[in-house]
Amino acid sequence: MSKRLNALYGWLLILPAVSLLAAFTHLPAVMTLLASVHSTPRGTRPPHFVGLDNYRDMMADPIFWQSLWNNLIYALATIPVSVALALTMALLVNRSFPGRSLARLAFFTPTVLPMIAVANIWLFFYTPDYGLLDRLVGFLGMAHHNWLGERGTALWALIAVAIWKESGFFMIFYLAALQQIPATLREAAALEGAGPWTCFRRVTLPLLMPTTLFVLINALINAFRMVDHVVVMTRGGPDNATSLLLFHIFEVGFRFWDSAYAATLTVVLVTILSLVAALKFHFLDSRTHYR
């Protein structure tokens, strides 16, 4: 087949997918940027250019700062804990003991559940007085608590849900990586007189680095992408204590129908995720030995 015919086939084959992809990813990304420097169309008034006004409004919007801050705390708490737990789980179920497959199942099952189902389950778990958590706390002689209704605990309650849902997902990547480490490496280390802890720190952990990076990046993306539980469990409350960035966008865009301001907020979110992407290309793609 001639080169030109080949190229034509190439274009024709990718055309349907690429045009749809452009229509729902690239085009809206550009349109979002444009919308962020225009006003929201109201009634018969078309949008007009307003420069950086929306960004100035954003800087003065306390809920934006609160959501950004919440999201930061949410990410900084969820990521290390779920990654550490994932590694612990993987190490625990990587050895044989009675009930191993059951334990693995217990860790992984939350991953398969819809976040909305998880949110319902935990909503009940957190119910004041009636829920299991309050009953456990009461059993230990501590005061009852409105876990999702108080500023001090609401965000942490959501963080716990995210950790519960994600750890098992990350565990499978660690498990796969652990199983690829040749036993001879550890045997060699043991022959050299390394104890189990040294062996873990000096042999296993470094070999798991690519997996850790991969999992960290994924956790970071999820921390900014997943807000289903916020919608169901707290609606951003109390007093915006659990509003995350994407949730704030959702509220501004579809409760207040302020599309220009929602676009402005989206630009911030996409910028954050692009930074994560840049990190990913920098660290991950140059160092993993998966491919």
Next chain:
Amino acid sequence: MSGLGRSSPIGPAMAGLAAWLLAALWLLPMAFALWTAFHPSAFAAHFDPTAPLTLENFSRAWEAAPFARYFLNTSLLVAGVMAGQMILCTLAAYGFARFPFPGAGLVFALVLMQLMIMPDLLLVENYRTIKALGLIDSIAGIGLPYVASAFGIFLLRQTFKGIPRELDDAARIEGCGPLGVLWRVYIPLARPTYVAYGLVSVSYHWNNFLWPLIITNSVSTRPLTVGLSVFAATDQGIDWSVISAATLMTAAPLLIAFLAFQRQFVNSFLRAGIR
């Protein structure tokens, strides 16, 4: 396995115990939901081992909201999205893998951008597009933004690239055109990738919530997740037994499939994740 076991920094008995404790902790919320769903409301938060088991909460939930319709909607959505993805991603992956054209590298890089900036982040603009297409409150409207999936294209392209050229050439000598080769050689050999991608796609769209919540506003289009949230938020007050039953019901098909095909699921998620 014994070699691996020794590497863990904790003693074997302690590790077994720790695994059990952590697993029990992990099961607690689910066990609580199961208990509540299968016992009468009076025992919702009252753990009496003699409490009678019942399926009444499930039948009450089933009658209280159009769950049958929600199940149908979700099934249509999941099947439609997957069918669309399989076709479009197969064609595109084949194009990228075997028909080099000028600019292919750049286009592929642009495609990969979607891995980071998913359609459900650009809520407002995509809502506008769907509205312009007249697809608000339709199942097609929920699925359309996901049909062209960078992830699927990437996964299949990798697989197609690993298929030896000789097979391709042999089929061509037999008289197959480009699509014939795709159909006879590439697709059959990529089966494991299709299974992996299919499972990930089904789980994603069965569980997806925010975008369908925005796009749908009637019973005839709402998928299960949105139906469940509407049901739990308004219809029930706080009858946790019924809500727990409904929650389990919506997650059940996927959960049962997962329990039956655990290994495939885990492998699919692994394949899908390592990209």
